Amino acid sequence: MRISFLLHNAYGIGGTIRSTFNVAGALAIHHSVEIVSLIRTIDTPNLPLPRGVRLTPLIDKRPDAATGSSDLDDPLLTWPSAQVPAAEAKGTTNFNALTDQRVADHLARTDADVVIATRPGLVVYLAALGRESRYLRIGQEHRIYGTHTAEIRAAVNAAIPHLDAYTSVSEADAATHRAHLPDVTTRLAALPNGVPAAGVEPSDGSAKLVVAAGRLIPVKRYDLLVTAWATVAAKHPDWHLRIYGRGPQQAALRRQIDELGLARHVTLMGAHSPIETEWAKGAIAAVTSREESFGMTIVEAMHCGVPVVATDCPHGPGEIITDGRDGLLVASGDADSIAKGLLTLIEDRRLRRSMSAAARVTARRYAPERVAAAYEQLIAELHAARGTMAPAARRPALRPVKGGAAGAPVKSLKGAVRQLIRKPLRPVASCRVTANGDLSVRIEPADVHGADLALTLTRRRGDGAPVRLPLHPPTATGADRWTATVDRGAVDLAEGRWDFHVVRPADGARRRVVCRYAEGRGLLGLEPLPGSPFSWWIPYPTVDGYLALRAWRRPAHAEARVIRADADGLAVEGTLHGALFGPDAAPTAVATPTRGPGRPFLTGVTALGNSRFRFTVPYERIHDARADDDGTAGWTLTLRKSATAGTPIRIGRILGDIVDRDQTDCHPLTHGVRPHLTRGGDLAIACSAPRG
Incomplete structure (x- = not known):
């Protein structure tokens, strides 16, 4: 047809x-x-x-x-x-x-x-x-x-x-x-929507993370979810909520999060496509809509092995979820019921695991091939009602090899090489962070042809030769894709953004790699390799759909695991990587002006053992460091292992799976002061109002 x-x-x-x-x-x-x-x-x-x-x-x-x-x-x-x-x-x-x-x-x-x-x-x-x-x-x-x-x-x-x-x-x-x-x-x-099985590694349920995704519009009732999370965070402050999507309610949700003091517990992630990689990071999915005609997000999450807590609204959730078996249905419009459902799964790991397995079985009902078969049946019945015959299926014909019949043998090795060179090189790949932090790159075999192919990483706007890695063909690995591994213990990447290419030496072809999935679930809970230098990698899809890698490499790094607006100042708690505090350490945080009317200043730091630290920057000190009351003053923070000596160590938030934390890790304005992260993940302070 x-x-x-x-x-x-x-x-x-x-x-x-x-x-x-x-x-x-x-x-x-x-x-x-x-x-x-x-x-x-x-x-x-x-x-x-x-x-x-x-x-x-x-x-x-x-x-x-x-x-x-x-x-x-x-x-x-x-x-x-x-x-x-x-x-x-x-x-x-x-x-x-x-x-x-x-x-x-x-x-x-x-x-x-x-x-x-x-x-x-x-x-x-x-x-x-x-x-x-x-x-x-x-x-x-x-x-x-x-x-x-x-x-x-x-x-x-x-x-x-x-x-x-x-x-x-x-x-x-x-x-x-x-x-x-x-x-x-x-x-x-x-006829339901068709939702394919995800081509990503399913969730293992271990991350203390709840994921929601959809347009930020009133019908989705994310305001109820944020209200419910205040109850969840009070009992389980180590769990986190991520909301993916964009829409007209974003500003209102940001205000609600700040007013409830949930900036450390709820993150507005913005739009993300494909969303499957993000479902797979979660242990639980949340759908709190006032109405859902179907609920594609429910099935997407289920395909990734994530049980869903959903409001029992008209009409989709109740037809997809079997309450208590593959997910939970809670009262629509009721924040307390949503919180109770989330807490039920948060506090029962065994139940989460059983629901995860059942959810993947349920999701198969909505496989596109099953929905396509239902369409074929409907079309046949409509033709029968008209008294006509449905047109026969038209399978795509095999295209012959140029210059001969389809499947004809190549007469010589030289001819085979010429034929391979003429074939296209359009690599499409998925990249997965493994449990030990390596990158496993899997390139789909379609439109990738040749011998001795290589995968290269090229630093954007940087000097130096590309990093070259061998690509193993499907026949050599027993897998159905070309594969390469980027070993984080052996490959040294300078700080910056790196692009992936496939190179074919036979004809010099070099093509940028299109990203199917960039799976960062392995980064959740992963720690940097010990010693110096500190390094961290996060694969991601670019805005135009290519596979890229954000790399950090520094002699040492101070990871700000907690950034909190207290009554008297900004509290920071973190961990030192690539360096250690000595037994008599007297570290200091240095605030260096970066914009506006500001002067440098120091804040004492408490060393907790040889790698952990904490300090508070008093609001009063920040205001005193303003040169005048006009404009917005800004500072970046670094750590010195002693007050008088030592190379400054940048303080920031890099670990984890989020590439651009300046877009996600937002903090409220408190006493005219707001902490924020720079594009590179470094911790900065802005003071936009006079003392008062």
């Missing part, structure tokens, strides 16, 4: 986009599948396009698109849609006269056997503009019946009778549609 999905913007990262990509990829194994994106906003999709799936944009809204391809100057973009209700069109932002025109043209000329629309405006288009078509028309509901505005709900209800089928992502919502539309003959069915 030829199957076409209509998305509004396939270049984003939302749940509807992820689900569509997942199911489209599974269907593409046996069918010809296309995703049609109404608009294009960037060059390449944020999510990896599944193999075998075509992506076709209808309107190019890239600001820097090539001359002649951009539609930004088309006057129809500013005219209202004649088809889509204003509440869905958002003025002319989402739908307009140009989208009317392009969708009408596409639906008139498509050769698809099935067209599937994925949001209300697209459903309205499919019903109105595809009415005379020969292809099957299927609409999808990715929200809940009662959550749309009256205008949108009325438009979709009017469109549904002109479709062959309309699907909801839960059986409960499908039943609601049937109850509200009793006279409609359109097939109203439930």
Whole structure:
């Protein structure tokens, strides 16, 4: 069959986009599948396009698109849609006269056997503009019946009778549609979202970490989760909550965290894609929504072996989670119930482990291939209802080797080398931090060809030759991927950011490595190697999707494990790495001005044994060090092993799995003083107000 999905913007990262990509990829194994994106906003999709799936944009809204391809100057973009209700069109932002025109043209000329629309405006288009078509028309509901505005709900209800089928992502919502539309003959069915098994190492449940992820919007009720965490932190201050995502509630959540004194216990992590690596770090996942049409985050966490504590809201959580077996369902809208559910799993490791195993079994129900099979069955039944035969599956044909039949033997070794050189080199890799802190790099075999390939690490904006490591082919290792290991005890990397490349000596090809997953779970609880110099590595995906490594290397480092705003000053507690305090140590913290009207000053440090330390910087001393009361003064902190001698040791927060702590480790303004971390993870102080 030829199957076409209509998305509004396939270049984003939302749940509807992820689900569509997942199911489209599974269907593409046996069918010809296309995703049609109404608009294009960037060059390449944020999510990896599944193999075998075509992506076709209808309107190019890239600001820097090539001359002649951009539609930004088309006057129809500013005219209202004649088809889509204003509440869905958002003025002319989402739908307009140009989208009317392009969708009408596409639906008139498509050769698809099935067209599937994925949001209300697209459903309205499919019903109105595809009415005379020969292809099957299927609409999808990715929200809940009662959550749309009256205008949108009325438009979709009017469109549904002109479709062959309309699907909801839960059986409960499908039943609601049937109850509200009793006279409609359109097939109203439930088909869940497809969520693939994670390609990451699953959680072992050992980290004292709870993870939540999603848009920071009111319906997700993260305010309840933060309130509940105040109860959890009071009983288990060594546990931590991370909330991944971005959205309009971020500032309000930041204020709530500060007001409850939870800055050391709750971290707003920002958006992260792919999210699977972050689920796998947690011991528990939390979903506190007021409503969930399905709950993709629940299944994603379950795939990673993480049991979920979820509010029993309409409709998804209760259909996914079996309470007490693979997760816990708690009362919706009740912070005390959320806290109780979290504490139940925090305090029962055996229960967490049993639920972890059960959760992975449950998640398999939502594998994209199972959802794809359900779509195939629905399509066959719709054809039967029409009295037509469903088109046969079209498996992709094998492409012959250039110059001969598919699979033909290469006649000579020289010919084999030439053939390998002509093949592409487009490495895609996952990088995992092992239990001992080494990096295990696994490169997918597709589009990686050649002999004597090497993996190199090149320091950005730095001198020196790249670090070169051998790549072991799948046949040599018994694995299904090319592999390399970066041994942290043997490889010495200068401080900075490093990029990964695969190099093929035969033709000089050198290609940057695309990142599938950067798995940092092994960094949780890991300690630096003893002795000097101190070093630490964190692999991460760059904003443009490549694999990179942040490395720190210093003669010594003072890790600030606690940064706390006390009543009289900023309290810092930490551990010295790469150096030791002597028996008569009299260490000192030195505040060096970095910006604004400030003078240097010293603070005494208490050595606790030969490596631990603590000190407090009085607010009064910080204000006294201001040269005047205008502007914001700033200082960085270093540690000297004695008051009069010794090389300054930078104090900061580097250990763990977070690359850019200046974005995540935020502290409230107290007495006009705020501690913060620099881009490199060093501890700094800003004083933005006069004493008072």
